[in-house]
Amino acid sequence: MSVTTDVVAKWPTLLIALPWVIAGLAMTLRPAVFAQWQSDFWRKRYGIVAGPIGSGTKLFYRLQGIFVATVGLLVVGNSVLG
Numbered sequence: 001m002s003v004t005t006d007v008v009a010k011w012p013t014l015l016i017a018l019p020w021v022i023a024g025l026a027m028t029l030r031p032a033v034f035a036q037w038q039s040d041f042w043r044k045r046y047g048i049v050a051g052p053i054g055s056g057t058k059l060f061y062r063l064q065g066i067f068v069a070t071v072g073l074l075v076v077g078n079s080v081l082g
Contacts (some may be wrong), residue, residue, distance in 0.1 A: 013079040021072035028064025031058040 027034055035053040042048045 017075040024069025031061035034061045
């Protein structure tokens with residue numbers, strides 16, 4: 001089997017992992033957006049108004065994004081190379 005045939009045979013795994021990689025990169029590059037979404041969710045659902053979004057929350061989303069992107073890339077790499 002050629003490499004192309006192997007990749008085509010594993011396209012469902014790649015298709016599932018790709019959005020996770022994109023989401024991880026988005027969280028890493030723009031953590032304030034996800035922190036704002038979280039704040040809006042709590043305010044609309046429970047009426048809890050949070051203070052300003054601090055650097056700790058942004059760091060949390062940045063680290064979470066790195067983790068999600070890394071796991072997604074490992075899945076893609078394992079699917080293609082494994």
